[in-house]
Structure formats: C-alpha cells, structure tokens
Amino acid sequence: xxxVSTLPDRTAEGLRGKAPGILVVDDIxxxxxxxxxxxxxxxxxxxxxxxxxFLAVIGPSGCGKSTLxxxxxxxxxxxxxxxxxxxxxxxxxxxxxxxVFQEESTFPWRTVIENVAFxxxxxxxxxxxxxxxxxxxxxxxxxxxxxxxxxxxxSGGMRQRVAIARTLASEPKILLMxxxxxxxxxxxxxxxxxKVLQIQQDxxxxxxxxxxxxxxxxxxxxxxxxxSYRPGKVKRIVDIDLPRPRSSEIxxxxxxxxxVAQIWSDLREEASRGMRDDEDRALHGRExxx
Amino acid sequence: xxxxxxxxSRAAPLALGFGTLVVAxxxxxxxxRIGVINKFxxxxxxxxxxAFGRVITEEDLGERFRLTFLxxxxxxxxxxxxxxxxxxxxxxxxxxxxxxxTWVAAMASAPTVLMYPxxxxxxxxxVWTIIMMGFVAGLPPVILKTVEGLSGTRRVLINVxxxxxxxGPQLFLKILFPAALPTIFVGVRLGLIFTLxxxxxxxxxxxxxxxxxxxxxxxxxxxxxxxxxAICFVxxxxxxxxxxxxxxxxxxxxxx
Numbered sequence: 109x110x111x112v113s114t115l116p117d118r119t120a121e122g123l124r125g126k127a128p129g130i131l132v133v134d135d136i137x138x139x140x141x142x143x144x145x146x147x148x149x150x151x152x153x154x155x156x157x158x159x160x161x162f163l164a165v166i167g168p169s170g171c172g173k174s175t176l177x178x179x180x181x182x183x184x185x186x187x188x189x190x191x192x193x194x195x196x197x198x199x200x201x202x203x204x205x206x207x208v209f210q211e212e213s214t215f216p217w218r219t220v221i222e223n224v225a226f227x228x229x230x231x232x233x234x235x236x237x238x239x240x241x242x243x244x245x246x247x248x249x250x251x252x253x254x255x256x257x258x259x260x261x262x263s264g265g266m267r268q269r270v271a272i273a274r275t276l277a278s279e280p281k282i283l284l285m286x287x288x289x290x291x292x293x294x295x296x297x298x299x300x301x302x303k304v305l306q307i308q309q310d311x312x313x314x315x316x317x318x319x320x321x322x323x324x325x326x327x328x329x330x331x332x333x334x335x336s337y338r339p340g341k342v343k344r345i346v347d348i349d350l351p352r353p354r355s356s357e358i359x360x361x362x363x364x365x366x367x368v369a370q371i372w373s374d375l376r377e378e379a380s381r382g383m384r385d386d387e388d389r390a391l392h393g394r395e396x397x398x
Numbered sequence: 399x400x401x402x403x404x405x406x407s408r409a410a411p412l413a414l415g416f417g418t419l420v421v422a423x424x425x426x427x428x429x430x431r432i433g434v435i436n437k438f439x440x441x442x443x444x445x446x447x448x449a450f451g452r453v454i455t456e457e458d459l460g461e462r463f464r465l466t467f468l469x470x471x472x473x474x475x476x477x478x479x480x481x482x483x484x485x486x487x488x489x490x491x492x493x494x495x496x497x498x499x500t501w502v503a504a505m506a507s508a509p510t511v512l513m514y515p516x517x518x519x520x521x522x523x524x525v526w527t528i529i530m531m532g533f534v535a536g537l538p539p540v541i542l543k544t545v546e547g548l549s550g551t552r553r554v555l556i557n558v559x560x561x562x563x564x565x566g567p568q569l570f571l572k573i574l575f576p577a578a579l580p581t582i583f584v585g586v587r588l589g590l591i592f593t594l595x596x597x598x599x600x601x602x603x604x605x606x607x608x609x610x611x612x613x614x615x616x617x618x619x620x621x622x623x624x625x626x627x628a629i630c631f632v633x634x635x636x637x638x639x640x641x642x643x644x645x646x647x648x649x650x651x652x653x654x
Binding site: 211227 | 552554555557558560561562563564568572573576577579651
C-alpha cells in the first residue's frame with residue numbers, strides 16, 4: 109500500500125536525527141541579481157541522503173533544482189549554507205561527488221572507452237589499467253562491443269550511458285544526476301531508468317537525481333523531495349514504498365499510479381503558479397515593449 | 399548504373415569533378431579556336447599542356463616549386479603557432495579581446511600585400527620578406543577562428559572538467575583545445591590560402607624566389623602558355639597544402 113508522508117522537520121539537523129546522511133545539504137540559500145532586482149532561487153533548502161539511498165528532487169521549471177545541483181556539485185560557490193559529504197564540509201567540486209549532466213556531455217573526439225577512462229587518465233592511472241577498468245564500467249552500462257566507437261556513432265541513450273559510465277569510473281561516493289534523460293524519448297527513458305536502477309542496486313550507489321519527470325522519480329527513487337515554485341523551498345518529502353529490485357514494469361502497478369497522482373497534486377499548484385508567473389512576465393514585457 | 403547508385407559510389411564524385419574539368423578545358427579550347435576568346439590574351443589549353451615539359455626542364459621548376467612550397471610552409475607553421483597562441487591570449491584576457499578583435503578582423507580583409515615596400519626595407523630583398531608578408535596576411539583568420547573555437551566550447555564539457563577538478567592547463571589541453579580544434583583548422587586553412595596568395599604575389603612583385611618570380615619572368619617574355627603552365631604549378635602547391643592540412647586534421651581529430 110502506498111504511503112505518503114510529510115516530513116515536518118525539514119532542517120538538516122532534523123534529518124540527521126532520523127538517519128545519518130552521507131550527503132547533507134544544510135540550509136542552502138542562493139540569490140541571483142537580475143535586471144528586475146534580486147531573485148531567490150533556492151530558499152533555505154536542507155536535505156539528507158543516506159548511504160545507498162536514491163533520492164529524487166522534483167519540482168516545476170524555475171524552482172531552483174538545477175541551481176541546487178550546481179551547489180551540491182560545487183559548480184556554484186556563491187551561496188549560503190553548507191554541503192557535507194561523509195561529515196566533511198565541501199566547497200567546490202569534490203572527488204566524492206560524480207556528476208551526470210542533462211546535456212549531452214561525452215567528448216566527441218574520444219572513443220567510448222577513452223571517454224569512460226577519462227577520469228582515470230586525469231587521476232594518473234596507467235593506460236593499460238585504466239582501459240581495463242573502463243571496460244568494467246562499459247559492461248555495467250551494457251555497451252560492450254561499442255568501446256571503439258565515437259559518440260556520433262551512438263544514439264542519444266547510448267551516449268548518456270557513456271556519460272554515466274564515465275562518472276561511475278571515478279568511483280564517487282555520491283552520484284549526482286541533473287535530468288539525465290530529459291532529451292530522450294519516453295521508451296528509452298524507461299529502459300535507461302531500468303539500467304540506472306540496476307546499476308544503483310548492484311553498486312549500492314548513493315544517488316541524488318534532479319528531475320521534473322514524476323514517473324521517472326517514482327520509478328527510481330526511495331524518497332522524493334518536492335520543491336515549490338520560486339523561491340525554491342522543500343514543500344514535501346515523499347517516501348516511496350515500492351518493492352526493490354524494481355524495473356520499469358512497476359509503472360503499471362496501482363501503487364505507482366497513486367504515488368504519481370499524489371505528487372502531481374502537489375506539483376500542479378506549483379507548476380500553475382510558475383505558468384501564471386511566466387504569462388505575467390510575457391504580458392508585462394509586451395506592455396513595456398509596446 | 400542508376401543516378402542513385404552513382405551518387406552512392408565513391409568514384410562518382412571524383413569522376414564528375416574530373417569530367418567537369420575536362421569539359422571546361424575543352425570548352426575553352428573550342429571558344430579560343432572559334433575566336434570567341436582572344437588567343438593573344440588566353441592561350442590554347444593544348445599549348446599550355448605542351449608548355450609544361452619546357453617549363454619543367456628549362457626554367458628550373460623543381461627548385462622554384464620547392465622554394466615557394468617551403469616559404470609557404472614556413473609562413474604556415476608560423477601563422478599556426480602564433481595564431482593559436484594569440485587566439486588563446488585573447489580568449490583568456492577579455493579586455494584584450496574586446497580591445498583588439500575588431501582590429502584583427504579588419505586586418506583579415508586588408509590588402510596587406512601593398513605593404514611590401516615596407517617589408518623590403520625591414521627584411522631586404524630575400525625570402526624573409528616573402529615569408530613575413532605571408533605570415534602577416536595569414537595570421538588574422540587563425541587568431542579569429544581560435545577565439546571562436548575556444549569560446550564556442552559547450553559549457554557542459556567545461557563543467558565535466560570542473561567536476562573532475564581539472565587544473566587550468568588540463569582543462570585547456572584535454573577539453574578546450576580538442577573541442578576547438580575543428581574550428582581552429584578552418585582558420586588555419588583560410589590562413590594558408592591567404593599566405594600562399596601573398597607568398598606568390600610578393601615573389602611576383604619583387605621578382606625574387608620561386609613560382610611567383612617565374613610567372614613574372616614568363617609574362618615579361620610574353621610567353622603566355624608558359625605563364626599559364628606556371629600558374630598551374632601554383633595551384634599544385636595549393637593542392638599539396640590542402641592535402642597536408644586534411645591529413646593533419648584527420649590525424650588530430652579522427653571524428654568531428
């Protein structure tokens with residue numbers, strides 16, 4: 109039976125009290141300067157990811173999900189609050205956090221195996237050893253036989269698997285993914301979700317997924333953090349009590365549908381607010397322009 | 399063979415290109431013979447073909463070809479090294495880029511060959527005047543395309559490097575430079591074209607060196623078939639450069 113719970117104490121302290129987090133995001137506040145004045149992108153967001161857990165962050169466009177991704181990944185350093193990995197406060201990119209990006213991020217001038225071995229090359233590993241290790245991760249994402257192909261010879265889904273294998277090759281404690289399947293069609297997305305689930309379960313990989321896709325979040329995650337539209341706050345945390353190991357077949361279950369409906373009811377209000385906001389801005393922009 | 403099968407064939411483009419050239423040459427031959435083109439301005443292609451042997455044996459063509467090729471190659475290496483370095487500098491120092499990019503672009507379209515008297519004064523009547531004129535003419539496109547290539551590197555590739563904590567030099571060598579390489583090669587190709595035009599042009603103007611001087615000599619003697627035959631050898635130098643850059647590009651960037 110699907111259960112939906114609201115976490116009353118949303119601070120990192122509260123979360124830490126419940127279970128020790130390998131990744132703790134504590135009271136993050138991000139504000140950008142825009143021509144219309146300061147814009148709060150992330151408003152005191154806290155979350156904690158337990159070892160081996162798959163946490164999805166979901167929210168409407170403009171809720172600060174990608175800003176949060178950049179803060180946790182260390183690509184953005186102008187923020188208040190703290191990011192802690194295994195008790196160590198980190199600022200800037202960190203070896204413990206591996207990032208998979210929304211956009212196509214394979215290096216077109218490198219073959220699949222050279223792409224996957226890239227972090228190992230940077231780490232100074234000998235060529236034979238790094239190619240051997242890269243093969244293991246290529247096998248993990250199901251791309252054996254494509255080692256010597258270039259990215260332009262692969263489909264979008266295969267390229268994203270190369271990017272995931274490349275990130276996994278650096279053996280990060282935490283896998284951080286920003287809408288990695290956003291550019292893929294629905295069927296590929298579901299099948300790739302299966303692959304990610306299998307990898308996550310095999311490696312017991314702690315994973316933080318940023319997404320706007322409810323189906324994807326429910327299919328993959330142990331918990332889902334729902335964010336509000338601008339300013340981005342934690343609106344609700346939902347425990348996904350679906351059996352593991354999971355596959356894409358779970359999407360046809362009744363419990364899955366209930367989770368999707370519940371999260372959509374939370375998101376609909378936020379997404380509507382975002383849409384109204386966009387319409388207002390477009391209208392005012394036109395008035396200013398005319 | 400059907401039209402579709404011909405389009406798929408690897409030999410078809412080659413055959414079409416060669417066939418078009420042969421038809422064009424034959425058309426010029428006919429137009430001259432029937433008097434549409436003045437034979438005292440444009441010699442018969444058949445006369446040009448007969449002049450090749452004479453130009454090769456009597457005009458020391460091998461040595462002149464080698465000299466022009468080496469002058470252009472030296473200037474080509476110089477524009478590549480200096481152009482990429484200056485492009486990188488402009489990419490890294492935004493103020494410098496904003497201050498000079500328009501000037502560099504203006505220089506790319508300026509007829510720098512007209513500055514040859516100045517270069518003659520500075521370097522004297524020797525190969526360095528020719529090389530430096532080729533260098534000055536070919537440099538701007540390499541700089542501009544290097545800046546464009548580096549600036550056009552997709553943000554996500556840079557973020558991959560940042561997430562893996564690459565140092566500045568690592569980020570340049572492993573990501574920025576390989577990503578920019580196809581665009582840089584466009585600049586090098588353009589630069590080589592400008593360089594070769596200027597090398598041959600200055601050889602012609604100062605009557606010194608390789609094929610340019612030969613063209614000047616033959617034109618002075620009103621040996622039109624010989625002049626056009628020498629021009630064909632300049633085209634051959636250009637083809638050699640094109641093949642060389644293609645080969646280097648394929649070696650450095652196996653797949654775009």
